[in-house]
Amino acid sequence: MSSPPNVSSGQGQDGSLLRSSDAPDPTQSRLPVTTDDTSTGGDRQASLWSDAWRQLRRNPIFIVASMLLLVLAVMAAFPQLFTNTDPRSCDLANSRGGPGTNGAWFGYDLQGCDYYANVIYGARVSMTIGVFVVGSSLFIGVVLGALAGFYGGWFDSLMSRITDIFFGLPLILGAILLLNAFTGERGTFQVGLALIAFGWMTILRLLRSSVISVKAADYVQAARALGANDWRIITTHILPNAIAPVLVYATILIGGVIAAEATLSFLGIGLQLPAISWGLQINGARNFVRTSPYLLLIPSAFLSATVLCFIMLGDALRDALDPKLR
Amino acid sequence: MADLTKSVTAPALRPTVPGSHLLEVDDLSVEFRTDYGTVRAVNALSYHLDNGETLAILGESGSGKSVSAQAIMGIIDTPPGYITSGQIRYQGRDLLTMDKAEQRAMRGAEIAIVFQDALSALNPVFTVGAQIAEMFQVHRGTSKKEALAHAAELMDRVRIPSAKSRLKDYPHQFSGGMRQRVMMAMALALDPKVLIADEPTTALDVTVQAQIMELLLNLQAENGMGLILITHDLGVVGEVADRVAVMYAGRIVETGGIHEVFGSPAHPYTVGLMNSVPRVDQRGQRLSPIIGSPPNLADIPPGCSFHPRCPRAEVACREERPPLREIVLGRQAACHFAEEILDA
Amino acid sequence: MGRYIARRLLLTIPVLLGSTFLIFAMVYALPGDPIAALAGDRPLAPGVVAELKDRYNLNDPLLVQYGKYLGALLQGDLGTDFAGRSVSETVAERLPVTVKLALVAVGFEALIGLIAGVLAGIRKDSFFDNLVLVTTIAVVSVPVFVLGFVAQITLALRLNLFPISGIGEGLYSYLLPGFVLGSLSLAVVARLTRTSLVENLRNDYVRTARAKGLPPRTVLAKHALRNSLIPVVTFLGADLGALLSGAIVTEGIFNIPGLGRTVFQAVQSGEGAVVVGVVTLFIFFYIVFNLVIDIAYAALDPRIRYE
């Protein structure tokens, strides 16, 4: 009974402050209503990102996904850390030796190459293509999307039509056509280019529409009134506030691109042997699924897990950046 | 100093004979179990309403006005909301213990509600005609055609111009005031005996507010229903209400006839409310808003919940909760020093 | 409304022209000699090469080739393949197969996706909700060709529940490939429905519906669900267009003689006329479906106004 007087704040009554839309109006006889003073653009974005980071740090899904991706990244950069075996030193005598044969964890493939080493080295292609394609698409989409959204006019219309044209061709189909047109060798770079060519449009659209919605915000108008130039307004006021949905999408897109590369390689139109790619490994397993199912299952599991990690990361990012979605 | 021992032992005030009023809210408590703790939005709330009477409920944002209204309507979401005690008696029968179907039959037909924001309270993808007609179809089993004819009559009754031709319009095609009229037509469709108006004019322009209030009162006069008016607008309360109940932290802190309470408030919170708004009869006086912010309902201060903000608070206020007690015939207040404040 | 449709149709023209030109350029203009590709390792007689080049206008500049192709296209002529067979004939034969497959896929999406989404949405945070969440994420993560492959091996090959490949057993043989084709979108539909329903259940008008004394079932089915379905129906419509080309992988795995497999084989064998013709058709479907959806939107959501 003798607990000290509680000088409490309005916290905990979620939303009750926000919900009273009636501002105090001296001409009206109204009850006093506490209002929050609205903060500026800079504060808003700082708190958006720091709130997001605080929430991410506590999200187990985020932690697990980013740990796994870190392992995959190291695997891609330094496969030697994971295996001493050269994936290309093969011995036909070991052909399709199952897991455990001669101490090889994942057994041997058709050529008698160590499957574990091959699967480990396969991470490199996937991660490289994922980062290369999404990085380039981000660059194209963000630059063009920001310009289209900010300036509008003929440039915006032109960009809309061009994205429409590319949207007509789905990622895989477009990439098949383009890759088929490339003569000569089809390596990581070529496959990457084909995926960029048909993968950048959504980023442009997302960024364009968030730029348009941010552009009208008061703090941007204020910066304009203060005489900030376009470049400064775009880079310091608009982009930081418009980029969140794009980042969420781009994270998930990495997973999509990795799956697309594997699909193309599986179809025989992406990477070519002797490149090492999970898609090629799955293709190679086609005819032996009855007798050696591990040849299919192991690279499939690695591939799916990688895609899964990026999707979970994107989901966690979205939850953190857009609290009203949950 | 008031006689503390006496006030502490006085029982919480309840309607004398159950069933003697049209609607009786008795010892109602509602809590929300959230991730941030248990929010006690309504605590042992009791009041009553008679036929043709207007009861105004006043209180700061978050004091539990809407939640208590939703409890009466039976539309609190469980989870997170739970009614933890009390009865809500309509014509002597407890709504909370009725079976679900019976409860539903009351809802909208006997007791209806008008919400604050008609734009979001109406379904955007159905015509207003269909939404009003639904009342007749569901409760009376009326055919669609007939129900629409009733809907047109109702829209006429709430003075929507060329009602018939607007039956097929969608909510977004109406102005704010007209939408609120649609809401009212829907609420009044089955001639309810109790109408709860939860800040019916807050979302509207000042000029429209007056029209809607007037319409509401006319309609009340026409069919003699009891009206619970939840509002922030002391001016309106002074003009239209018969009785007033002032809520703080989910409790009633003062209630009584409108002239008595407004004329000489007996609770420091009511005094604060009166001083925080400009009044015609006290032009030139300085306004003094209530200092501090509303309590955290997940952690309500012990003793008198108002004590951290109360200019009159004494040590006793922190330790003993003042019960709501009769101070003068027909007037109740929950303050240890109510009599002194009244006499001052 | 009429004006809106007219304007949308007009806007469609440059997009169609642009997309077909894009395909055309990729198939004919980029380095690589389709005739040589056709011939493969066996060299063709110079006379034959010249005749073929002439027949396919390969000696003209690209734009002229494209112009001639468009001219023919407008008369409904999709050209002929190297074997002299009209592409329209091939399309007429293969299209129904792919359409059936796509419809089966959309059927699965709508049925399973919607039911799972609604059940998860009304019991937010329940065990079932989490189960749907985990399952959909897992399905989305497994690339379609892996899923198709694994499904074929386990359900068809091992358990003998479905035909392994081909369409010999009528509609029944479409079930497994249709499910695989629709799996990704099925997961999307489930999550979209769930999110949309949860959001709508929070809306004020749902509270109003309850305050009107409507039975819970009516509140859900009439007031909440109706609004939640708007984005889902939109997605399903757009997806039908995308499924046609998604069929490339699925038809390949299950050996289904539809347009997807046709176009893939044509790409590999350098049959430019077939590739351009079929892909143009895909794009045409895609654009038409999108237009239809935009218009259907108005029927579903009266707040949308077209001007």
Ligand SMILES: Nc1ncnc2c1ncn2[C@@H]1O[C@H](COP(=O)(O)OP(=O)(O)OP(=O)(O)O)[C@@H](O)[C@H]1O
């Ligand atoms: N669904 C809910 N979940 C959690 N807390 C809730 C919920 N609904 C209401 N509350 C809490 O209950 C308390 C009382 O809310 P209520 O809406 O009754 O206030 P009010 O008096 O109507 O205020 P206002 O004048 O702003 O309408 C608030 O603190 C609110 O945060």
Ligand code: SF4
């Ligand atoms: S009981 Fe004490 S704290 Fe509460 S209102 Fe009265 S004087 Fe103020």
Ligand SMILES: [Mg+2]
């Ligand atoms: Mg309220």
